[in-house]
Amino acid sequence: MAEEFEPKIVAFLCKWCSSAGSDLAGVTRMEYPSNVVPITVMCSGSVSPLYIFSAFNKGADGVLVSGCHPGDCHYIKGNFYTRRRITMVKKLLEYIGLEPQRFQMSWVSAAEGTKYTQIIKDFVKELKPLGPQTKLRRNP
């Protein structure tokens, strides 16, 4: 049997909640698949739609944007903009014909190491049957 497909995932994590939550997953020695490479940004509100397209364009099979829970953003309201922006990007990606599962948004607080772990596990599991993403890839 051919080697199992391993999706490549980029995760944009806000520094104050989601990156801290992911740190907590480490501190408590949870385990999750290594497919996700994180990029810590100051706030989920700083994730431009272009970053998401850029990741797909550069060969990502999935993209995750994760921030503080709505109302808990370190910068007061950054993630409210994220929520709106992400909804729009999601619609756009679906319109283009990308499988909706490839792009996800989550709220992970600094105390939710377990939740982060679960999100990554589920994400990888969902992406595996889809195979490589070619729709937006520059050189498929």
Added chain:
Amino acid sequence: MKRTGVFICRCGINIAGTVDVEKVAKELYKHTGVVHSEDYIYMCSDPGQNLIVEAIKEKKLDSVIIACCSPTLHETTFRNAAKSAGLNPFQCEIANIREQCSWVHKDMEKATEKSIKITRSAVERVRRNESLEPISIPVTRKALVIGGGISGIQSALDLANSGFEVILVERSPSIGGHMIQLSETFPTLDCSQCILTPKMVEASKHPKINLMTYSEVQEISGYVGNFKVKILKKPTYVDPDKCTLCDECTRVCPVVVPNEFDIGLTGRRAIYIPFPQSIPATYTLDIKACPGLLPIACGKCEDVCEPNAIDFDMKPEIIEEEVGTIIAATGYDLYEKELMSEYGYGKYPDVLDGLQFERLCSASGPTMGKILRPSDHKEPKEVVFVQCVGSRDPELHCAYCSKICCMYTAKHAMLFKHHVHDGQAYIFYIDIRSGGKGYEEFVQRAVEEDGVLYLRGKVSKIFGDKGKLKVWGVDTLSGKDIEIDADMVVLAMATRPSKGAEELAKKLKIAIDKDGFLSEAHPKLRPVESVTSGMFLAGAAQAPKDIPEAVAQASGAAAKAITILSQERLYHAPTVAMVNVNLCTGCEMCVHVCPYDALSLKDGKVEVNEVLCEGCGTCSATCLRAAIQIKNLTPLQVHEMIKACLGG
């Protein structure tokens, strides 16, 4: 081209156990711009840091990446090390390969591969980092304390005694808060007024404290070290300097309204002094209750006032002040009793809340310290106390534990017995929470010495029956239904954030939690700070608290405020937004999304107030032309980081 050095920490086996650090070092050495790459057992140790310093000097590195634990732990350590080697600290970045890699994976090959990606991504970032200098801002060495209860008074006194000017703002006519309404305090049973009034007097006489009662914070702008506040001083229509406290005015005032200080157990006039020890000691004319400030409407008080202290022409004043730091001590209120209709509050005058019972016990209260039923002024013999009314009830009321009710109910039952020796006190409870110095002993004393009967269970209904109050409940320990014919019922209502706290939080730009209390910056490590720098929390505004806890937090908040006030200048992270004026079209989209009002339009281009900017980057995600970017995390940097993350 920059000359980057990469330092990979083994962290004993914490990293090296799952990551082939040598391979990471070897791979990174091949990466564009990397001119040095090595691993070491503990990079954060002194020899580890020396290694970095030496390499920077020897190989003339102009940027470094440390691949190690989370930046929350050692970013400062390594930036300082880089600085000591002559590098700008912002030329040092961290690649987190421990918490986000070695600790969460088991497969060595995969973890190594991921570590390489993470480290490369960090290299791509640092290669494009600018050298930055911290932004320095001057500090206004004055504090604003909002709320004149015990917490606010304590914070103000601590600050003033440390030599700083303080403005203490209280919205009601006197300082003292809820504590001044209490009769005795647990677990010592010392008189609340006796221990609070000296502090109130001290605060009012302190040369460094500017006390502003009957005043409200209207507007706040600015930032840590430099806040601008507008305070509304409501007119009291009485000149405190002329008022001799003769009390003639209240004798002629024809209006009676419920007295807030006695929570409606007594009435007061439209012109009134809240309580005898009020500070400032003066009268206030309640304009809402007064028939009108014109001699034709009434004007009786003005006629009888011999010293001419009453001034109907007094106008509201807006006072503008500049302060360096703010402490919010807005306190609590009791849960609205109207929401607990099954307990008959409002329908039966002898169903009281905890604060009303305090007033009944108080020597200065409406009954001069005699416990009498409001309905017929008779001494009650059987009194039922109900705990957790509105608390610990996520379905219908507040989910949280109000914390102070177990103890004050024990105190109430005890005080009742001290006043009415042949009486019987019953307490319905869910659990007894008596964590605190001397608290458990206090509850035991109530049971053993005063024969208070604790019944574990909830009360389902309270209703009037032949001059008595029938209390239906259940004892969950015996499983039996209980029916008590009580003369009086006291409900330990949940504590809620004080009214108006939410509105104030919006003005201060500090968050509130799901229950409406002011949110601390970190539940464990930053319990007195708000998320907005320069703003601190004290007392029950943050969560239900008893007096010693409120006082401790108030002193903690004052100490934190002093860490700002004691500096001449503050330093602010320079990783803020910057505008490329050639690309900016002045569309203003970023201006609207900025949570800090740090952006404004000047000559058709956006301008960043670097002091206000916190560097969140919401503006940069909004800009269609990448004309506004965050320093050292620009779109170009992120695109290159993405590429590295994907192995490109």
